[in-house]
Amino acid sequence: MRTPSFGDFRRTIVDGEPYWIYSVFGKGDKTWQVTLPDAYLAYLKRWRTHLGLASPPPVPGESTPILPSNKGDAIGKRQVQRIYEEAMVATADRMEDQGNADEARQMRAIRSETHYLRHTGASQAIEAGGDIRHISEELGHANATFTESVYVNSEQARRRTEGRRRMV
CATH class of the missing domain: 4.10.810 (Virus Scaffolding Protein; Chain A)
Incomplete structure (x- = not known):
């Protein structure tokens, strides 16, 4: 069992553009990178400050658990x-x-x-106009077709329901 730590966050620069990624270890014992929303960094820094960590942003190779227990290990x-x-x-x-x-x-x-948190995040990304292929990759799906069948079809069903409820 792998413990998520602050070392899983990493700042990177591609084509002169700095951004943060989080390495996720999940289904099928695969690791993939998730791009952090810029707005998330403020919450991450606030959490680290609350924990009394020395540096507001995560430090490369840091082993501190993201969700520490009272004993110091991870919950x-x-x-x-x-x-x-x-x-x-x-x-x-x-x-x-x-x-x-x-x-x-x-x-x-x-x-x-708890899986609904994942669905909510993916649905919000789709509603915000995110590219289904990118969302699929960040979810760790084998292909975008699966992501589309789960999320886009449910979005279309929601549209139909809302459309039927409109007042004339």
Whole structure:
């Protein structure tokens, strides 16, 4: 089991353009690079400052876990799952308090599915006009056809639903 560390973040420059990447180790024991959104770096620096790390940006080769436990090692997969689930339930409770019972019910239905974070990120990238081939690569899919079948088809279904609900 590989522990994600701050050393997995790396600043790189291509054609004079600096940007950050994150090395992901995932399905099929494959490693691939994900380009970090520029806006993410501020959150990453804030997290590192909160942890009391010396340098706001990550340092090459750094072994500090991204999600450290109280003992100094990394929190486990099950702990991450539990934190996610607690956040989803708290969000659903707030939605319900604000009169959004249907949305709260949907949130509770997916409360234990961390994979939805991945789907949300990919869907947002597609909605923002991202190239399906690039999104597919960053998701680690074997080809863009699969990504398109999962995300674009669901986007088209959503469009149909929204279209049917429009007022005349």
